[in-house]
Amino acid sequence: MADPAPQGYAARQRLIHWAMAVLILPMVVAGFVMIQQGLPRGLQNGLFIFHKNVGVLLLLLAVLRIALRLTAPRPGPAQGLAPWQRQAARASHGLLYALILIMPLSGYIRVRAGGFPIEALDRLGLPSVVPRSDALATAAKAVHEFGAYALAAVLCLHIAAALYHALVLRDGVWSRIWPPVPKG
């Protein structure tokens, strides 16, 4: 017989969820701030360098996380949810998985096809894996921008739902994934 689904997320699933959360939230803020007109030059450069390099790190984490999602067992749907809530959770988690891959990929393509540096990769001597192309850069920029708004919207819903479970329903959904390192 197959093993029953675990009650909560395993330590490495929690760790990678929270490590990515603490990186992605400032990435979204930095992304929207750095494209504003009239920012001091030093601040804008610093934000771009942070955004591009942490973004590439997030691409690696996303690949690792999706591999973990496809191979490791995880808890089934939370108990006591209405069918629409289960569907909303499934759909929003699916979108988040798609976006954690689409965002760094489109960012990488936008920057490399545009002929711009990614400082950490350049320092390591890693060349671009996409050709220099203005058309490709423009397409990737559009995907990145659309994805940015989609990610911001789904994340607002995700965080609001998590807080509702944690503070109002107190139904155990929050403790499936918090703390990042489970006790005992």
Ligand code: HEM
């Ligand atoms: C303050 C920020 C965040 C909070 C409070 C939060 C909270 C939670 C909670 C409580 C769960 C468990 C849901 C369940 O057991 O059904 C969860 C799962 C999940 N979170 Fe977050 N989260 C946050 C940030 C993020 C970010 C930035 C992402 C990615 C962009 C993300 C992606 C996911 C995904 C994909 C799952 C489902 C995991 C799976 O079942 O495979 N979360 N989150």
Ligand code: HEM
């Ligand atoms: C999870 C990873 C990422 C997130 C959440 C993210 C988020 C964002 C957001 C919210 C914006 C502002 C909206 C807009 O696109 O105009 C933005 C812009 C931008 N991002 Fe990202 N990004 C990520 C990864 C990357 C990576 C890996 C790169 C490049 C290596 C990158 C390069 C850029 C650039 C160049 C812009 C300015 C848009 C432009 O004028 O082309 N991003 N990003």
